[in-house]
Amino acid sequence: MKKFLLMSVLYALLVLPSLAAREPNAARGVKRAVAMFVAYNFFYIFVVLVVWMSMEG
Template structure:
Protein backbone atom coordinates (compact mmCIF):
# COMPACT_ATOMS: atom_id res chain seq x y z
CA UNK A 1 0.00 0.00 0.00
CA UNK A 2 2.82 2.42 0.81
CA UNK A 3 4.34 1.74 -2.60
CA UNK A 4 1.02 2.54 -4.28
CA UNK A 5 0.81 5.84 -2.40
CA UNK A 6 4.30 6.81 -3.57
CA UNK A 7 3.61 5.70 -7.15
CA UNK A 8 0.48 7.87 -7.26
CA UNK A 9 2.67 10.95 -6.82
CA UNK A 10 4.87 9.98 -9.75
CA UNK A 11 1.99 9.08 -12.03
CA UNK A 12 -0.08 12.18 -11.31
CA UNK A 13 2.92 14.50 -11.53
CA UNK A 14 3.07 13.53 -15.19
CA UNK A 15 -0.61 12.85 -15.92
CA UNK A 16 -2.19 16.06 -14.60
CA UNK A 17 -0.09 18.53 -16.63
CA UNK A 18 -0.31 16.24 -19.68
CA UNK A 19 -4.10 16.32 -19.50
CA UNK A 20 -4.15 20.10 -19.03
CA UNK A 21 -1.79 20.57 -21.98
CA UNK A 22 -4.51 19.31 -24.34
CA UNK A 23 -6.54 22.46 -23.75
CA UNK A 24 -6.59 24.62 -26.90
CA UNK A 25 -6.01 27.78 -24.84
CA UNK A 26 -2.47 27.67 -23.36
CA UNK A 27 -3.23 30.10 -20.55
CA UNK A 28 -6.29 28.16 -19.43
CA UNK A 29 -4.34 24.89 -19.69
CA UNK A 30 -1.61 26.26 -17.43
CA UNK A 31 -4.17 27.46 -14.89
CA UNK A 32 -5.83 24.03 -14.93
CA UNK A 33 -2.50 22.27 -14.46
CA UNK A 34 -1.56 24.49 -11.52
CA UNK A 35 -4.98 24.10 -9.89
CA UNK A 36 -5.00 20.30 -10.30
CA UNK A 37 -1.49 19.95 -8.91
CA UNK A 38 -2.37 22.13 -5.89
CA UNK A 39 -5.55 20.13 -5.25
CA UNK A 40 -3.71 16.83 -5.60
CA UNK A 41 -0.98 18.00 -3.23
CA UNK A 42 -3.60 19.06 -0.68
CA UNK A 43 -5.34 15.68 -0.93
CA UNK A 44 -2.01 13.85 -0.72
CA UNK A 45 -0.96 15.84 2.35
CA UNK A 46 -4.28 15.07 4.02
CA UNK A 47 -3.83 11.41 3.18
CA UNK A 48 -0.34 11.28 4.60
CA UNK A 49 -1.36 13.04 7.81
CA UNK A 50 -4.65 11.18 8.40
CA UNK A 51 -4.77 7.89 6.47
CA UNK A 52 -1.19 6.67 6.74
CA UNK A 53 -1.19 6.51 10.57
CA UNK A 54 -4.57 4.73 10.49
CA UNK A 55 -3.20 2.12 8.07
CA UNK A 56 -0.34 1.41 10.43
CA UNK A 57 2.55 2.98 8.53
CA UNK A 58 4.81 4.90 10.88
Protein backbone atom coordinates in the same frame (compact mmCIF):
# COMPACT_ATOMS: atom_id res chain seq x y z
CA MET B 1 -1.08 0.60 -0.12
CA LYS B 2 1.93 2.58 1.04
CA LYS B 3 3.78 1.87 -2.17
CA PHE B 4 0.82 3.13 -4.20
CA LEU B 5 0.73 6.34 -2.16
CA LEU B 6 4.39 6.93 -2.87
CA MET B 7 4.05 6.08 -6.55
CA SER B 8 1.03 8.37 -6.91
CA VAL B 9 3.40 11.34 -6.89
CA LEU B 10 5.02 10.01 -10.05
CA TYR B 11 1.65 9.30 -11.61
CA ALA B 12 0.53 12.85 -10.85
CA LEU B 13 3.64 14.27 -12.50
CA LEU B 14 2.70 12.45 -15.70
CA VAL B 15 -1.09 12.53 -15.72
CA LEU B 16 -1.94 16.05 -14.54
CA PRO B 17 0.08 17.95 -17.17
CA SER B 18 -1.20 15.66 -19.91
CA LEU B 19 -4.77 16.45 -18.87
CA ALA B 20 -4.05 20.18 -18.84
CA ALA B 21 -2.34 19.99 -22.24
CA ARG B 22 -5.66 19.18 -23.87
CA GLU B 23 -6.83 22.74 -23.19
CA PRO B 24 -6.91 24.76 -26.44
CA ASN B 25 -5.82 27.96 -24.71
CA ALA B 26 -2.24 27.69 -23.39
CA ALA B 27 -2.66 30.19 -20.55
CA ARG B 28 -5.80 28.47 -19.34
CA GLY B 29 -4.00 25.11 -19.58
CA VAL B 30 -1.19 26.34 -17.34
CA LYS B 31 -3.70 27.67 -14.82
CA ARG B 32 -5.55 24.37 -14.93
CA ALA B 33 -2.32 22.41 -14.41
CA VAL B 34 -1.34 24.54 -11.43
CA ALA B 35 -4.83 24.24 -9.94
CA MET B 36 -4.76 20.46 -10.36
CA PHE B 37 -1.33 20.21 -8.73
CA VAL B 38 -2.50 22.32 -5.78
CA ALA B 39 -5.63 20.20 -5.38
CA TYR B 40 -3.56 17.01 -5.66
CA ASN B 41 -1.12 18.22 -3.00
CA PHE B 42 -3.94 18.98 -0.55
CA PHE B 43 -5.46 15.56 -1.24
CA TYR B 44 -2.07 13.87 -0.82
CA ILE B 45 -1.43 15.64 2.49
CA PHE B 46 -4.86 14.56 3.73
CA VAL B 47 -4.32 10.95 2.66
CA VAL B 48 -0.86 10.78 4.22
CA LEU B 49 -2.02 12.27 7.50
CA VAL B 50 -5.17 10.17 7.78
CA VAL B 51 -4.54 6.90 5.98
CA TRP B 52 -0.80 6.50 6.40
CA MET B 53 -0.92 7.35 10.10
CA SER B 54 -3.75 4.88 10.67
CA MET B 55 -1.63 2.15 9.04
CA GLU B 56 1.23 2.77 11.45
CA GLY B 57 -0.77 1.91 14.54
